[in-house]
Amino acid sequence: MISTRKELADLLVDHGFWIPAGVPGLWGRTDRFEAIVRGFDGLIVEIARESGAERIEFPPVVSRDVIRQTGYMESFPELCGSIHSYREHCGRHLDLIDRVEEGGDWSPFLEQMELTLCPAACYPLYPAATGVLPEGGRCFDLSSYVFRAEPSDDPARMQAFRQRENVCMAGPEAVSDWRDEWSDRGLDLLRGLDLPATRVVAGDPFFGRGGKMLVANQIAQKLKFEVVVPVTSSEEPTAVCSFNYHEDKFGSAFDIRTSDGSIAHTACVGFGLERVTLALIATHGPKVAAWPAAVREALSL
Ligand code: ZN
Numbered sequence: 127m128i129s130t131r132k133e134l135a136d137l138l139v140d141h142g143f144w145i146p147a148g149v150p151g152l153w154g155r156t157d158r159f160e161a162i163v164r165g166f167d168g169l170i171v172e173i174a175r176e177s178g179a180e181r182i183e184f185p186p187v188v189s190r191d192v193i194r195q196t197g198y199m200e201s202f203p204e205l206c207g208s209i210h211s212y213r214e215h216c217g218r219h220l221d222l223i224d225r226v227e228e229g230g231d232w233s234p235f236l237e238q239m240e241l242t243l244c245p246a247a248c249y250p251l252y253p254a255a256t257g258v259l260p261e262g263g264r265c266f267d268l269s270s271y272v273f274r275a276e277p278s279d280d281p282a283r284m285q286a287f288r289q290r291e292n293v294c295m296a297g298p299e300a301v302s303d304w305r306d307e308w309s310d311r312g313l314d315l316l317r318g319l320d321l322p323a324t325r326v327v328a329g330d331p332f333f334g335r336g337g338k339m340l341v342a343n344q345i346a347q348k349l350k351f352e353v354v355v356p357v358t359s360s361e362e363p364t365a366v367c368s369f370n371y372h373e374d375k376f377g378s379a380f381d382i383r384t385s386d387g388s389i390a391h392t393a394c395v396g397f398g399l400e401r402v403t404l405a406l407i408a409t410h411g412p413k414v415a416a417w418p419a420a421v422r423e424a425l426s427l
Pocket residue numbers: 246247248249291370394395396
């Protein structure tokens with residue numbers, strides 16, 4: 127039975143999965159929750175290892191230049207987590223303290239840093255791959271906490287959450303095939319955990335009027351698939367993973383080339399680790415010991 131957003135949030139706290147952190151979309155995770163996250167993450171890591179992906183970790187912040195070069199502020203300005211701090215040359219330190227103490231907006235006293243919070247686990251990877259790829263391209267396995275400035279009462283819409291991503295950089299055909307293979311794999315994996323998972327063609331929440339055209343184009347060209355599972359609504363199931371073909375967007379922005387010298391295409395597949403875990407709890411209930419034995423075994427629970 128599917129709970130409402132509030133019922134699910136209460137259930138997660140009452141059953142010791144989550145700890146409220148005082149802001150919509152921000153939650154602490156207990157080890158009871160993390161054990162499920164680790165179990166699922168381990169399955170993806172295993173598939174990535176078998177497929178020869180290079181494992182890399184980046185911190186959950188990214189150079190502001192990457193945000194600029196990818197056009198993030200044109201497409202998703204309202205999701206960005208810009209980082210600002212006080213510098214001595216900003217002056218007016220006592221005014222800053224007053225503003226902080228009165229609970230007001232202290233941003234006028236700060237200076238922008240060269241970093242932003244990372245919006246997707248794959249973003250730091252592209253500038254690191256500038257240059258010529260080996261023949262056959264490269265595949266990566268990475269994970270990161272990511273940030274989206276979208277406070278919500280939906281427990282499945284968090285402001286800070288983890289993505290396990292795999293990324294492929296190669297020629298167009300190889301990348302498109304890789305994305306489709308992962309899409310089949312992802313669907314099989316989730317259905318294998320007895321989740322009522324469905325694959326749908328999807329679009330990103332591009333900003334503004336120009337964004338409507340971008341998303342229409344993205345859907346028409348089937349550049350993005352999502353696998354969705356009912357979590358807080360049967361009518362509007364939650365996306366738990368996405369399979370994104372970027373064509374030459376990142377290859378062009380960061381001059382990534384294939385061994386024959388042409389601009390590389392890229393694709394990424396991202397699993398929302400908390401969302402998959404929420405889907406498991408919503409589907410199988412809060413008592414993990416009562417989950418189907420095969421599901422517990424697959425997740426090492
Ligand atoms: Zn990505």
